[in-house]
Amino acid sequence: MKPAPLHRRLRLPLIVLTCAGALAGPAALAQSPLNPAASSSSLDAPLFYQLLLGELNVRGGDPGAGYSLFLEAAQQQKNPELYRRAVEVALQSRQVDAALAAARAWARDIPSDADASRFTLLALLSLGRVSETAAPLRAVLMATPADDRNGGIAAIPQMYARVNDKAQVLAATREALAPFLTQPAHAGAAWSTIGRLELDLDRPVAATDAARRGHAADPASPYPALLALELLERGQADAEPVVREHIDAARAKDPANTAISTAYARVLLDLGRLRDARVQLERLTTRAPQQPDPWLLLGMLQVRDNALPAANVSLDTYLQLVRDANDERTRRALTQAYLLKAEIAEKQQDYVAANAWIDRIDNPEEIMAAQMRRASVLARQGRLDEARALLRSQPERRPDDARLKLISEAQLLREFKAWREAYQVYGEAVQRFPQDTELLYEQAMMGDKAGQPADMERLLRQLIAIDPNHHHAYNALGYSLADRNERLPEAKQLIEKAVSMAPNDAYIQDSLGWVEFRLGNTERALGILREAYGKRPDPEIAAHLGEVLWVKGQHDDARRVWREGLALASDNETLKSTLKRLNVEP
Template identity: 65%
Template structure:
């Protein structure tokens, strides 16, 4: 749908009534000759298309070199000229009246549009609405007129009046374009304050299309998005299911289901999987569903499932670049270096062919990944050669971080840190980025004390950044300073009472050390209250319940957390609870899954070593 010009200022401001006098002739005469010429050109073209004036017969089929006269006559020219001169002279109300009157006489859509634009420029929403409604009444088949009317009503917050206009727009849209129009409805109503009223209007307007096979899936999807705008996830899920049932191969309900998955509604996942199975992945929407689903699987560390989706997508659409980049990144995480190299080479070839800005950004990511592959192969010269290809200034820091990692792997940590410190600070955020990069480098090489010190320097320079204070606290624990960690986290809680990570970290640390368990539980429960859908916080709660001896409750919580987010640390805790309960085979199964996710996870390896288990 067309995007409306923004209506600013008071909606009660009115344009002047039509008048054909000139309030200040002397000022109008002094207007620029160029402005007059521009008005003549614009309205001369408009007048040629005037529907109610017949052109001369000879002009119907002009010959070569023959001049076709405009239908613009002297009175119309004068009226339009006065209108434009008033607008340019600071009298938009008078100019609006001239132009709207001419539009009514000529029944010309260009003149109506100009009247609307003048009213909007004058910040008179009511006058703009009057012009748009005159336009729709005079030219009832104009889709543009109805869209202007709809957008102006929304800008004036008169949502209840939009229903008939929306219904007319849908009815008059061609069957081929109607689904696009339906899809645009949630975005059109996105800025409305009264979401309930907007949803009611949209549901009523889309009612007839819910029973039409060609439009039902799209209509249910738009209704679902209206529910989602109100955070009514159960209702949105029902809409997604109904849309999927109406047309299983349609990508639209699946895209809604993906949005629900991102908000924690795991029951939406079957819709996505079934759509991917029913579709042929031969449209942009199908590709978007498959890619978004693969990303969610990667984010939730379901890497094997993500790889299956990406391999299927690249097999069916080998000429699509982005899936190859995702697949290569995933293969690198799995240490499948030859496969990752092949996927990234395929991506780079396709991206170079595309040659657009998005591909340029993707190429930078591919170069970084190729450098990482070379680094894993101990081919530091090749890694540096890949980094040398990065030219974008915004990506130089990422390249230098990788160079620093190369130096550190060669035993040159002081040189690596100096490299990061020497980077110029082109933007205010570069200073922070440099310190975080140095701290992360030290973390990667388990230099906990030094990382703690660098985070301390970052906090001193950026004291209002909660994330930096939290990271400093985490490094304090790693550096063997639990008392410092507690002081830092309590200070962070005092400064930001809604920072759930701080409650969780302090509670988990106490539980893991088997200290002050009732207090640890209270802290973690506060974190759960602030972030109820976080699987890692649920893991902490399960762990403190286990430490308190509530094994059955711990098992229930940990199983739910692991089901929501398969993670090696959650697997370590869940496996230990199962082991203690005597469910040894199930524990071994969970631990093996955790090792497949991350074989070197410290918590998992520590658990297996402590229990003397080799799964």
């Protein structure tokens, strides 16, 4: 078959065809989106030929020549589509410097075109020239519609995520955001972005200051509150007022918007501040009873507190509110609700109802969680061996399933205080997964519970040898020595090592306070324990703080702290044993 003529075989790109169409005359040129400012006489046959030749060079393996032709045409015509094609050709041939040159010429010739700044920014980032990105970044933000601008500002940290020099990123971003820091509509987002970049530099105090500045500029802006929540999670208690004040401001502006309030409750739960979380959730369910998530979180807290009738009401409300939802997030949350309902039935010794709730779980990703609860129901009936067999019989569909099965069995044994058996199962897990430091840590903790302190110390030292930065291992080893009143100087040294790695960890501060108390430094111990308890109200910290107060003769304060600890967890072993040893009725 005779080959088709060239003009039939060649598929000209849209840009060439559009320019060709413009040759029809002045009227067509006036309507062309390519070059509204150029005169009609400038789009002639020579230009068409130049673009065609440029395209042929690109298709024929000489993108450099094609790029030059497109760039020359773009500069002659001041045409954004021609500039775009020049940039695209350069990028496709990995000539980023050439793409940058074209993008900068584009921005110079047509400064109102935001795409020129976007391509300039892209090229500079690709070249690692971060210090030069401030101007194009600011231009892109200026060209962004005002309603969308805060979202663009908030996305800046992600845009620079792969840049290693975080200080350079912060400097460029500060320069780019300078005009927005004083605009009430954008200051909240701008200061929050600066705060997140401060966090990338591990400067939480500066990040907290940025959150405060953004909040002061616009108390209703969610961006400073979200940053403050992240800071609060990292132990920056000074950031919490930003969250609280935002919630008050947002409630006045839009009572139905509960996103930050719900996120705040979740953070409080993660921090172990269960009473504060409960207060927040009760307010939420009263203020916005149509929002499902607070009901689920409140139900979870109520189950933990054995407030079972109230928990049933909360969970039933949640299930009613999400009955028509079918998204993946809700399906995962439904699993949690069903498991909580099963736990309530189990605690009420209604094992048939418990299994019926478990049977509702059909998410294959949650099968092990369902079987864990089913095993608990069996164990609650005195059938612990059957419960263990059930867990071991589960198929291993995913790579992590074997590990998950062993962890589930060990957790079941822990729940029923079968310490020695749990220690053995963790040992089996460590043998199977010898590089898993978390399993080794859990085995060490079970060694202590099983009355094997020498094994615990050996395992923790083994863990430290594998991972010298495992601060929990240093803390656990130091605390175990302090609690047994053994080798106290060494115990303090170990705990101080953990503090240096995780200075905001309340549990590690608790250990430091406890070893100071054992060393006889009562005043220092009291200050450290008060700070730890303020950060994270916890029954074990309450036990230690209460004992120091008791020894100092502050009996009323000690009893108050112990009562608070019992309200958090009435069955906490450390707290119960402390009260028994001191013969105190709180």
